[in-house]
Amino acid sequence: MKVLAIAKTLCKGGAAVGASNTINSLRAAGLEVVAFGAYETPKSCAMSAMRTTERIYERVFHNADTHCLQLWSPVFDLVRLYEQHRPDIVQLFDISGNTIDFRQLNDIPCPSVQRLSDFWPYHGAKHYNLAPPDPPSVADRLLRRMIFDGSGEPDAFVAPSQWLADVLTDRQPTVIRNAVTSAPGVTPRDRLGAKIRFGFISNPIDDPRKGLMSVPPVLTAFAAHAGPVALHLFGEGSDQTMTSTNCIEVVAHPPFKRDALATAFTNFDILLCPSKLDNSPNVMTEALAHAVPVVAQIGSGMDSYLEATFGALIDFDGRVEQGAAQIASLLRSYPAACKAALRFAMAELSPQKIGEEYKALYTALLVQRA
Structure with missing residues (x-):
């Protein structure tokens, strides 16, 4: 089974660590993974300038927790990536920052899955809105107009915790915990010191x-x-x-x-x-x-x-x-x-166990699609 993995970044921040750990888990379960991070992908000068301008606007007029503006095409053409790599599954992670065009999810013939780090964009422009804002803010209206209007969504969602799954219950996420690799040679401590x-x-x-x-x-x-x-x-x-x-x-x-x-x-x-x-x-x-x-x-x-x-x-x-x-x-x-x-x-939380859980989800989606 071949997986095309796409994230905003695979190098910086907590979401990137979670994405990288998941990719390692998929490989531990025997899956072939081709991975791309938008931040790490070379871009034209024009695209880089527009991405920078978008982020400056979002930070200055809203906050660092907001993604809502699109002045240039997304970093990845999802249809082209599919044609180049012919995956069985497209696995998405944090795809804010205009990583993909959500509408193109309707144009690829294989199932897509998103591992959720937070509630963006399904609860608006801020990453940690516990519910869709009512009324929507300026940022929320920009998001709906420019980036995500609900016309294209992944086929399935994964929540790394029951809490996140419960908040996004309308998307019916499958709960699969985050993997972690235990460091070799770790010895559990056998006592406490005088000061905790x-x-x-x-x-x-x-x-x-x-x-x-x-x-x-x-x-x-x-x-x-x-x-x-x-x-x-x-x-x-x-x-x-x-x-x-x-x-x-x-x-x-x-x-x-x-x-x-x-x-x-x-x-x-x-x-x-x-x-x-x-x-x-x-x-x-x-x-x-x-x-x-x-x-x-x-x-x-x-x-x-x-x-x-x-x-x-x-x-x-x-x-x-x-x-x-x-x-x-x-x-x-x-x-x-x-x-x-x-x-x-x-x-x-071993990579092998978590990878097998993703593999079972992928298999079920492929059976449904057949």
């Missing part, structure tokens, strides 16, 4: 969607019973966002590259993910693959990944004492939690 170390990763560190400001009240409540803790912040601006208190020692770290993941995870015992709008953050699956337990926001995409044996789902903005108690409970069996995190990543 928590980690938070975001770039930039103060991205409002990531929820850093929800962390201190919970850690303060935890420290009231367990003693002072350390909070390690990784990301741009981590040295300017938060200062230490009597019970929380803040340790700032600059952003790190992917080849330094293992080193970064050695700096803390528990990863904190307080975002309410995260579908399936890569740092969470990577933490599990490095045998690091995770405490995350309940009612988010992370519900699909964390189990009580190696994680805790809490409401960071709710009763902080209850959240602190759940963290304390997790830490009481910390060595076992570390082992369980690694086992889960290797068994449930």
Whole structure:
């Protein structure tokens, strides 16, 4: 089975990591994959200038979370790519930034599938609209007029979490979790130090969607019973966002590259993910693959990944004492939690397993199309 994979980028950002992990999973399941990223594809000077102009407009007049303007043809001609490669399946990822013409999905003879990272463009021009805006904004009207009017959609959708599938329930996504490759030689930790170390990763560190400001009240409540803790912040601006208190020692770290993941995870015992709008953050699956337990926001995409044996789902903005108690409970069996995190990543999130789930979806679509 041959798959044509198309994404806005395969190199930059969380969605790119998710796309690359999925492509690796497809290959692990024995599928042939030809992959293209719009950012990485050479373009004419005119197209590059128009893409830059579009993005400047979106950022200046709306925000970085918005894609709505098209001044030039999309980067990829989907029909031409199909004719060149003759795939059995077209697999789409984040295709904002005028990566494709949605209407051309009606012109290719093979099934198409989109792995969703967020709600764009189905809930409007912003990537994290939990519902279609009513009334639509200027950006939403531009999106409908220039990029997506609903006349062309993929044949099927994949949601990496039940949360995302529930929000986009009208598209009836199939839930297939994100894959992660467990690093060789990972050894689960067998003890905690005298001071519990928590980690938070975001770039930039103060991205409002990531929820850093929800962390201190919970850690303060935890420290009231367990003693002072350390909070390690990784990301741009981590040295300017938060200062230490009597019970929380803040340790700032600059952003790190992917080849330094293992080193970064050695700096803390528990990863904190307080975002309410995260579908399936890569740092969470990577933490599990490095045998690091995770405490995350309940009612988010992370519900699909964390189990009580190696994680805790809490409401960071709710009763902080209850959240602190759940963290304390997790830490009481910390060595076992570390082992369980690694086992889960290797068994449930392995590229081979995730690739087989995509392969089963593709097979069902091809049978329906026959």
